[in-house]
Amino acid sequence: MMDTSEKKIAHLLRRAGFGASRDQLDYYVSKGLAATVTELVDYQQTPNPFDKPQPTPLGKELRPQDVRSWWIERMLYTTRPLEEKMTLFWHNHFATAVSKVRNAGYILQQNQLFRKHALGNFRTLLKQVSRDPAMVVWLDNNRNRKASPNENYARELMELFTLGIGHYTEQDVKQAARAFTGWFAAPRGDGFHFLPRAHDFGQKTFLGRQGAFDGDDIVDIILEQEQAPKFLARKLVKFFITDDPSEALITMFAALIRENDYEIKPVVERILRSEAFYAPEHRYAKVKSPAEYVIGSARMLCGPIPSAAMPAVTRTLGTFMRQMGQDLLNPPNVKGWDGGRTWITTSAMLSRANLAAAFLGGRRGLSAGRRRSLQGAQAPLVDVEALLGSSNGGAAAAPAEIVGRLGSAMGAMDISAGARTVLNEYLASSGGSARVALQMLMASAEFQLS
Amino acid sequence: MALTRRQFLKSGTIAVSGAVFLPPWLQAVAEAADQSPSSSKILVVVELAGGNDGLNTVIPYKDGKYRDLRKVIGIDQSKALPITAELALHPAMSRMQALFQARKLAVIEGAGYPNPNRSHFRSMEIWQTANPTSVEYYGWLGRYLDEDGHPRNPLQAVMLGDQLAQSLLAQDADVPLIEDIQSYSFVAADGPRDKALALLKRLHSQAAPKNSAREHIQTVSLEAISSSEELRARVKESAAGYPDTAFANQLKEIAQIIGGNVGTAVAYARLGGFDTHANQATRQQQLLTSLSEGLDAFWKDVTSRGLADRVLLFTFSEFGRRARENGGAGTDHGTAGPMFVLGGAVKGGQVYGDPPDLRNLDGNGDLKYQIDFRRVYSSVLSRWLGADPEKVLGARYEPLAFI
Structure with a gap:
């Protein structure tokens, strides 16, 4: 197949966003690839009409579901796809679960923190995360006192957030924990509460350095380590380019991270302009996460959702993601979701195939709970006739044209020759339904991949 | 030797052919069920x-x-x-x-x-x-x-x-x-369920490159279909x-x-x-x-x-x-x-x-x-x-x- 600018832009939007509808794709294609990358990374220049106020901040009465729905709606309608994609990246990097934090206000605040620094400075973000009340509760730093240090945050800061196992000693963990003593959470102000009498102001020896370090010093010392930019580069390259990156690729972007003193934006921009990013072997090679799959499908296919139906729709989309293995705001543990091929399970594949049925109004076979939650949405969420082009009206279009138009509406997806043949034959048979053809495309191997 | 799932993911030695409608596990289950x-x-x-x-x-x-x-x-x-x-x-x-x-x-x-x-x-x-x-x-x-x-x-x-x-x-x-x-079961978006399900099986029975992500997705999808249909039937x-x-x-x-x-x-x-x-x-x-x-x-x-x-x-x-x-x-x-x-x-x-x-x-x-x-x-x-x-x-x- 010929490589076109449209195919590259479609790939870019799958990886740096959630895939594009036909209209969105036309818009970006008219700008061209280079200008599209610029618009994606300089998203602060793009007005975001999503101005829905966030749910009551720091309210204990706020439910996790409210925050989840608010975020899902944001992802559905944002004009800054990379902003939300990076928020998702940080949510998995600093994986924090509301099931333990038990305070939806804290989780909302953390989600906003990730968005604010989505393409900001990693050093600043780390220092903010160390003070973030959801993180403080999640990794037990509110039990980290001078008299009885708790090592949980200090350990994960190095193991999972910055260096990886093997690049620090148990002694470093103990010393770092002392530096974070008294960094507590409290349900007032910005949620961070420093308690001097619980803090250990003494001398520490950490990664070969000595001083009366506090948490910020620990972050600075960690980021001086040669391993730190490599660790972050690996995460970013895996997220954007390939699950299985070469060391050369890591080294290249690690150097860039160091050059830019942990500014993320220039690094991500360089990734999105790199040759490796568009290499044929990296296209359709990453399994879409449930969030990418569900949000992407909805962005490509669903018409405008009436505001009265929005709570039911966002709740249902969240339920589908959970059944596919990604309960947003509730990662299974501090390592986050494993991702990659682990997303592909039998229950997830059924759920992925059934999302189309929920979109198209075929709710008979859905579980009672799912049906109930969809009652708010009166009409089917996807108007297949509109996707096929109004010019066809009720007239029977040629099977190949139907398949072509559906693929085009689904972010200009590649459809394998085999799948094309199967669908053409089906549509030519009596009772062949464009709705079912759409469902098959949504269930196809290609559409699970980014 | 039975392959573990992990080994299978890595080696991809099990090919997806068009005839995987009764996977080996199901044959074993069927045989076991016969010996009451x-x-x-x-x-x-x-x-x-x-x-x-x-x-x-x-x-x-x-x-x-x-x-x-x-x-x-x-x-x-x-x-x-x-x-x-x-x-x-x-x-x-x-x-x-x-x-x-x-x-x-x-x-x-x-x-x-x-x-x-x-x-x-x-x-x-x-x-x-x-x-x-x-x-x-x-x-x-x-x-x-x-x-x-x-x-x-x-x-x-x-x-x-x-x-x-x-x-x-x-x-x-x-x-x-x-x-x-009921929700561990395929739901057709339109028309007769059997027809849509047969189509889905055909779709996932297409040849895919060995050990590719596509092959894995198709294999698991076929397992999902066979296990959920078996469950419905039994x-x-x-x-x-x-x-x-x-x-x-x-x-x-x-x-x-x-x-x-x-x-x-x-x-x-x-x-x-x-x-x-x-x-x-x-x-x-x-x-x-x-x-x-x-x-x-x-x-x-x-x-x-x-x-x-x-x-x-x-x-x-x-x-x-x-x-x-x-x-x-x-x-x-x-x-x-x-x-x-x-x-x-x-x-x-x-x-x-x-x-x-x-x-x-x-x-x-x-x-x-x-x-x-x-x-x-x-x-x-x-x-x-x-x-x-x-x-x-x-x-x-x-x-x-x-x-």
Whole structure:
């Protein structure tokens, strides 16, 4: 197949966003690839009409579901796809679960923190995360006192957030924990509460350095380590380019991270302009996460959702993601979701195939709970006739044209020759339904991949 | 040599051909079903999430110290349902009292572990991974499935509910999360279901490059179709009347799945809401009613299906609650608690372990554990599932005599 600018832009939007509808794709294609990358990374220049106020901040009465729905709606309608994609990246990097934090206000605040620094400075973000009340509760730093240090945050800061196992000693963990003593959470102000009498102001020896370090010093010392930019580069390259990156690729972007003193934006921009990013072997090679799959499908296919139906729709989309293995705001543990091929399970594949049925109004076979939650949405969420082009009206279009138009509406997806043949034959048979053809495309191997 | 899922993912040596409509696991299941009666054992785990107050579940009802500690929420001696001279069940548990008297139900007292953790999250993780000393990712049942399971049977273990229990996280095995049987099933977007399903099978039977992501997606999709269709075909409605609760529905569907003979060895259900810091009486009454009536209906159903001797069920909670009630007519996080074991092969009508010793509490005012829960797991693994507990639990634990 010929490589076109449209195919590259479609790939870019799958990886740096959630895939594009036909209209969105036309818009970006008219700008061209280079200008599209610029618009994606300089998203602060793009007005975001999503101005829905966030749910009551720091309210204990706020439910996790409210925050989840608010975020899902944001992802559905944002004009800054990379902003939300990076928020998702940080949510998995600093994986924090509301099931333990038990305070939806804290989780909302953390989600906003990730968005604010989505393409900001990693050093600043780390220092903010160390003070973030959801993180403080999640990794037990509110039990980290001078008299009885708790090592949980200090350990994960190095193991999972910055260096990886093997690049620090148990002694470093103990010393770092002392530096974070008294960094507590409290349900007032910005949620961070420093308690001097619980803090250990003494001398520490950490990664070969000595001083009366506090948490910020620990972050600075960690980021001086040669391993730190490599660790972050690996995460970013895996997220954007390939699950299985070469060391050369890591080294290249690690150097860039160091050059830019942990500014993320220039690094991500360089990734999105790199040759490796568009290499044929990296296209359709990453399994879409449930969030990418569900949000992407909805962005490509669903018409405008009436505001009265929005709570039911966002709740249902969240339920589908959970059944596919990604309960947003509730990662299974501090390592986050494993991702990659682990997303592909039998229950997830059924759920992925059934999302189309929920979109198209075929709710008979859905579980009672799912049906109930969809009652708010009166009409089917996807108007297949509109996707096929109004010019066809009720007239029977040629099977190949139907398949072509559906693929085009689904972010200009590649459809394998085999799948094309199967669908053409089906549509030519009596009772062949464009709705079912759409469902098959949504269930196809290609559409699970980014 | 059977490939594990992990090996399969890596090597990709199993090709997807157009004829995979009856996968090997299903052939094996079909053959096993023909040799009646099947003797394979089934374990059902019931998680009571939130920390069930064990002292008001299995009550030392004659102990004056219990009255002292529980002035507001203590259960009246006259209302408690006796099972031994010293212990009685909560008044909501008349069905479980009857099961105990019929010797189908046993109680294990004081189950816990050393250095108890009072965080829901961490303590649940400890029970799920069977590792109180370091954080682990894979669950104890997942490790069992990896050691002894049938990795190509997608229904070898099932979780009913909306979130997979960590116990079932495995390196190789893929345990489906089934919200209900109906939702573990293909739904056609339009027109006749059979036609759409046949199309989906054809779509996923197209040739794909060896060991590619596409090939893997297609293989798992075909497994999803065959296992869910097999389940639909084999499930038989339950005759026994179940109460109308989400928990009872989970148990009902477990009975239907194991009754369908699809090779399921482990099933897992969850009843949540036990975190009764305030106004415990009403809430626990509802929850224990749900538990007791649900287990009773399940037991009748399993018995009528002729599976009584093949099913063993046990309950656990991440911790019990503080011995002394708090100021809000509730109880705070505690430590050890009772477990229930139900089954035809269970040496029931007995309490394993001593009644809770309310005069010998730890520094927090919590019960000291008597029986390491890993002894229960070990008993189930060795005496019920026929597995080597040391491989799964990493150490030897003395089994208990309840099986």
